[in-house]
Amino acid sequence: MTAPDTLTDAAPVAAEAPLPAAEPRAEPESTEHAAPVASFTPEQELKAYRDMLLIRRFEEKAGQLYGMGLIGGFCHLYIGQEAVVTGMEMTRQEGDQVITAYRDHGHMLSCGMEPRRVMAELTGRRHGYAKGKGGSMHMFSVAKNFFGGHGIVGAPAPLGTGLAFANKYRGNISVSLTYFGEGAANQGQVYESFNMASLWKLPVVYVIENNHYAMGTAVERGSARAEELYNRGSVYGIPGIRVDGMDVRAVKEAGMAAVARVRTGGGPMILEMITYRYRGHSMSDPAKYRSREEVQKMREQHDPIELVRGRILASDAADEETLKGIDRDIRAMVNEAAEFATNDPEPNPSELTTDVVA
């Protein structure tokens, strides 16, 4: 028997009862930008400055140690993106969980994990957060509600949705802050997660860190409708906001709105943070897919730390000397962390067979 080669050869389709009219569906209120951004108090500006600077200096030091051969394996730096985790941390309540992918040092520091133990994990030493056996991409701290550190692109989406499910199942009011990159946002597991989160109104804020590049692929080359990733949940009824992820105040403001909605049973939300990474994808990436001028322009015109520094000085929240003092303190803390991470012993060889999931 030959297969019909035109539609007219096909058997007629039996007439069916007309489908009932669909219920009108409320469209999610996705917006391109958060409402006008409220000012920070002087204390908030200074805290944001200090917290972002800690991440910056820590990452610079990690880059140096990597260059000296003291850190092995993969190492993905977060330099340029500091405002995202710093602003979101300002929205967190005790018990709220954080989960992210492999560009994770900033998330750990902002959760309050100890710089010396994060650094010791990078150098593979005994008192690192994973006893020196996980490295840059694989650290946890249940005490600080940080659930990794995952090398698999997109993995934080279902895992973070699972954390939100646990919150709902246990009847607590905690929120899961689930971070992933704009490259990850094209993965199937992300949409399965969106579906479940919306269906069960799970308390999760999906934070898409759109730093413009997934390894060497620019977002416009790899993502359909790249200009509106915040809208990727609309078909599931998940509202999204596009946020200036280089301005910690904008991040905090959008974060507060999202977390408040999610915590009170409103269901999941998406925040698309428009940000930028200054360094290559990982330490081994020479970043030839973009021009030096592009990076330079972002550093000079949109640096999140310089932005806050400018506001602090303009408003007299602090003077140059005070800011220099903060920098000195942070450098001292980071140097101490590096010192610890290079003198701490390596794990005992007997550790090779412990903590292994068979």
Ligand SMILES: Cc1ncc(C[n+]2csc(CCOP(=O)(O)OP(=O)(O)O)c2C)c(N)n1
């Ligand atoms: C499932 C899977 N596919 C591919 C990779 C290789 N890989 C590592 S990072 C990366 C790019 C991801 O980019 P994005 O999600 O935008 O995050 P960013 O690195 O920009 O923070 C890819 C493809 C991986 N780790 N896991």
